[in-house]
Amino acid sequence: MALFGFYSFSQYVLAEQEHNHEQRALEDKEHKHKHEANELQHDHQKKEQHGHEEGHEEHEHEEQTGQGRKEHEHGDHEEEPGLKFSSSELQEFDIKIQQAKSGVISKTLNLFGEVTVAPERLFHVVPRVSGVVRQVYKHLGDKVKAGNILATLSSRELADAKAQFVAAQSLLQLANANLKREYSLFKRKITAKSEYLEAKQAQVEASIKRKAAQQRLKALGLSEQAIKSVLKDVDKDLTLFEIRAPADGVIIEKHAVHGEVLETSTRSFTIADLSQVWVNFTVYQKDLLFVHQGQKVMITTQFGVPTKEMSAVSTISWISPVLDEMTRSATARVILDNPQGVWRPGLFVSGRVAIEKTQAAIVIPLSALQTINGETIVFIQHEDGDLEPQVVQTGRRDFQNVEILQGLTAGQGYVSQNAFTLKAQMQKGSFGHGHSH
Numbered sequence: 001m002a003l004f005g006f007y008s009f010s011q012y013v014l015a016e017q018e019h020n021h022e023q024r025a026l027e028d029k030e031h032k033h034k035h036e037a038n039e040l041q042h043d044h045q046k047k048e049q050h051g052h053e054e055g056h057e058e059h060e061h062e063e064q065t066g067q068g069r070k071e072h073e074h075g076d077h078e079e080e081p082g083l084k085f086s087s088s089e090l091q092e093f094d095i096k097i098q099q100a101k102s103g104v105i106s107k108t109l110n111l112f113g114e115v116t117v118a119p120e121r122l123f124h125v126v127p128r129v130s131g132v133v134r135q136v137y138k139h140l141g142d143k144v145k146a147g148n149i150l151a152t153l154s155s156r157e158l159a160d161a162k163a164q165f166v167a168a169q170s171l172l173q174l175a176n177a178n179l180k181r182e183y184s185l186f187k188r189k190i191t192a193k194s195e196y197l198e199a200k201q202a203q204v205e206a207s208i209k210r211k212a213a214q215q216r217l218k219a220l221g222l223s224e225q226a227i228k229s230v231l232k233d234v235d236k237d238l239t240l241f242e243i244r245a246p247a248d249g250v251i252i253e254k255h256a257v258h259g260e261v262l263e264t265s266t267r268s269f270t271i272a273d274l275s276q277v278w279v280n281f282t283v284y285q286k287d288l289l290f291v292h293q294g295q296k297v298m299i300t301t302q303f304g305v306p307t308k309e310m311s312a313v314s315t316i317s318w319i320s321p322v323l324d325e326m327t328r329s330a331t332a333r334v335i336l337d338n339p340q341g342v343w344r345p346g347l348f349v350s351g352r353v354a355i356e357k358t359q360a361a362i363v364i365p366l367s368a369l370q371t372i373n374g375e376t377i378v379f380i381q382h383e384d385g386d387l388e389p390q391v392v393q394t395g396r397r398d399f400q401n402v403e404i405l406q407g408l409t410a411g412q413g414y415v416s417q418n419a420f421t422l423k424a425q426m427q428k429g430s431f432g433h434g435h436s437h
Contacts, residue, residue: 084386093425096417097381100408103363106354106398109290111297111332113281115347118335121273123246126266128220131155131241133260138269140254144245150269151243151256159238161220162230165213168206169231175199175206249273250341274341279314279334281351285323288330290355293319297334298399301349312336312343313399316353352399360396360403361410368416369394369402370423378404379422381413387422390414 090097131153138150182199185191217227221244230238243256253270262268279299283291293316300311318333334351336343343349370377370389377389392407408414415422 093421094418095415095422097413098364098416100362100364100404100410100412100414102359102361102410103401104357105360105363105396105401105403107356107358108298108352108398109287109355111281111283111287111291111351111353113279113332113334113349113351115336115343115345115349116278116280117252117272117274117345118276118278121247121249121276123249123271123273124267125150125243125246125269125271127153127155127241127243127262127264127268129153129155129157129161129241130261130263131158131239133256133258133262134240136256136258138245138251138254140251142251144249144251144271146245146247148245149242150245150251153241153243153262154239155241156239158220158241161213161216162238165210165217165227165230168210168213172203172206172210175203179203243268245269245271247271247273248275252345272345274338274343274345277336277338277343277345279336279343279349279351281332281334282327283319283330283332285328291316291319291332291353293317295353295355296399298352299334299336299349300351301347310342311399354398358396362404362408363401364404364408364414365400365416366397366402368414368419370419372423378408379415379419380408381415387415389423389426 085095132155134152134154136151138144138148144150179196179199179202182191182196186193186196214227217230220241222230249271250273251269252272253267255266256262256268281297295316296313297316298311298313300309302309314334314336316332317335320331323330364378368378369392370379372389375391376394378392379387380390381387390407393405395403395405397403
């Protein structure tokens, strides 16, 4: 019984110890959980505080950056209020400044016509003698000067004419010598006067024949120098004939090839002097009252591409007095200078004739208008001399001037001449110390 009691007490003690141990382990575990929770809360608070500080610093940085950017942009804006050009630069590029003012806009009538060769500047070249083409030097489209050799012929007719001239020259020389001898004998009374007179008559006849032979060579187109060379070079080929250009121009037709027989009626070459051309406009019956001689005409053509438009200004020099029976229209002729040859005969063109004039508040020449980024602009001048592109609104226009509705005021300075040069230099940024916008 005692042993059983001791054993029971021991079991009770062990159970109590295990219970106490488990209780402490549980308390240690709860304490550990509380410690970890406190650390997590502390770390979270530190992160929130640090994030708030970083956000505050970033906000301050952004405000400083924005303020710096604004100051920089403000500084840049103040640095380039306009384009600066010295008077020497404006003079170098022939840029003219004018004051905006009122003017006249003309109402225009549209006409259509064609470029033609002026008849007095058209030259048909035919050989003066018949012959066989030996060599051709100029061809279709070639530019020629007056006197240039176009081709050479081998002509029997020319050979006969040269031979007659050489014979006539020899007979004249013989007649001159005989007359001189007879005159000397007559003076010394060795021969009779009748013999002297016969010698003088023979000399006159020889002189006439020689002159006739010379004139024939001239009629065949030989120059004085060429005729003299016939006498100096008798042994040379007398059949060689040179076809020469009668005037400066361009060969627009050619009918001469090697070995071809050309007659005096054959048009071997056609030369056109295109330094000046005619433009014939069609004027219908309803428009005849508005068109008259001396009116200004703006002539334009585009070759089918708008960027290649050509234009020129001239005046109406003649209007046909009789209408065409088929079209019931008259022809208005305009003479157009064409030094570069860009106005080609056969080219269709349009013309605008000023028939009525109206007053406008602000009028500037068309040359002052430019296009930048799809907007119509005019370069204006500020009081300090700076130039700046100004967007304008245009109104009525004719072939020389345009009305400005907005963007310019009376008395304001603007670039009226060579504005396109200013635009090009501005875009390249190579114009003095100017700035491009």
